[in-house]
Amino acid sequence: MPSISILILVSIQLIVAYAIIVMAKRLGVSYFDHFVGEASPEALGAIRFWVFMILAMNVAWEDLPSVSHLPAQLRTKMGIMSLLHMIPEWGSVYTSYTKLLVLKIATLTFLVFAMLGFKTRLSVPCATILVLIHAGILREHFNYYHTGLVPILVGIALSFMPCGHGLSADQYLFRKKTTDAILPLAVYGWSRYLCWVVIASAYVMAGISKIRNGGFWWWHGANLKRIVMTDTLNPMHFEWGLEHEIASLPIFVFSALGISAVLAESLYGLVLFSKRARFIIPLLTAGMHLGILFFQGILFFDLILMQAVFYNLSEWVPQTWRRKAIVNQGPLSDTQQRSLHQKYFSVFLFMMLGLSICWLARIEFYPATAMQMYSNTQTDGSIIYKKVWAVYEDGHKEEARLEKWIGAVADSRYRFVLGKDPKAQRAFFDEILTIANRDSQQGKIIRFDVEIYQWNFLTDPNDSHFGRVINIAAYP
Helix, strand or coil: CCCCHHHHHHHHHHHHHHHHHHHHHHHHHHHHHHCCCCHHHHHHHHHHHHHHHHHHHHHCCCHHHHHHHHHHHHHCHHHHHHHHHHHHHHHHHHHHHHHHHHHHHHHHHHHHHHHCCEEECHHHHHHHHHHHHHHHHHHHHCCCCCCCHHHHHHHHHCCCCCCCCCCCCCHCCCCHHHHHCCCCCHHHHHHHHHHHHHHHHHHHEEEEEEEHCCCHHHCCHHHHHHHHHHHHHHHCCCCCHHHHHHHHHHHHHHHHHHHHHHHHHHHHHHHHHHHHHHHHHHHHHHHHHHHHHHCCCCCCCHHHHHHHHHHCCHHHHHHHHHCCCCCCCCCHHHHHHHHHHHHHHHHHHHHHHHHHHHHHHHCEEECEEECCCCCCCCCEEEHHHHHEEEEECCCCCCCCCHCCCHEEEEECCHHHHCCCCHHHHHHHHHHHHHHHHHHHCCCCCEEEEEEEEEEECCCCCCCCCHHHHHHEEEEC
16 A cells, blocks of 8 residues: 555645646736747757757867776766666776767767757757766766756757757758648747746756855855855866955955845846846846856856857848748637647646756756755855875976866866765876876876865965965875
């Protein structure tokens, strides 16, 4: 016999599902008229092109084959990637440079096909699955980082949409077949809106997670200065040498930045209800990400580019490149309209329900996420950061940029390795040392030193050395 708790849970789910269906039936048409609006096949096709272009850029930049140099000890469970480990011999992919290179080329090929809209019904879902695997392999070795995640989530949504009916190779190569398949403009309007929902939800969850996890005072200047200075002083891909200038900024400046960040993310959902918000908020958000690049050295290039999705990208395409799709159907009857809007409004409500559950349950199961990064609060001014040094045979040492030996640790992902267990760290540095000395032109490296620093910017704000070394780990 099923337990009482399971029966109660199933009953609640059924009640919620019934309420959504009833709400969709009554409000679907009105909601569409007020907030969604019609869109052309070209508008949805432009979103497809833009999203898969971003993903293709990311895959092209990543050095996936160099994962073959990373020790297995670094790997952790990473959500949906666990399904792949059920495949016999899947583990051999991680140790083979050739197999990883083939995976990268296949992923890039399908991403280009999806971007151009060639065989869209096949290429879009295939490209999405491949990029999920490609990005998942990297995250398995480091941590569940969020760079490049939002366009993947939008790609998943596009896999279920008629995104190949406009601005696509299919439209040109199979013109008659594609034209016959053109749907009512409301379908493209709803599809575009659901893409907006995915993006907006990510920001809203990030904003309210800061308040939920870190408390109302998350925005306090001391907390944000700790976050910014920790990233600035840790090894980062982009380093501007502005540590002293950023450290000298008063606390109230960081308080203002903190309030702005929480408001910008939490209120991002307004783009779903206001045309004016869809014009202003994406521009402000792109500026926020440029500020993150300046202060923290983190480039969310995908999120900067994703802001363009809220504008009519199809209007940016030269007129000579455009061949507008023709809608052959006559106007829908009232019954057909209500049925269509009920269907898509139900999808929208179920999406919001699923995202709400993900946030409430703090789910972090790749690619699902509650967007909880940087959401903890600490206002005592204490900072812990690390530096990696290469020590040469002649005794001199220099700060090590490990990505020049293993490209997969680019974007300073090796800072996540420094938080793993000592056995995994030793295996990692053993491999780095072997590769570094294989074709070294600067002399032989005998070891790597990981120096751990501690600094309190509240009690010792004028320390030009940003604290003192509290521990040194030598590898080997």
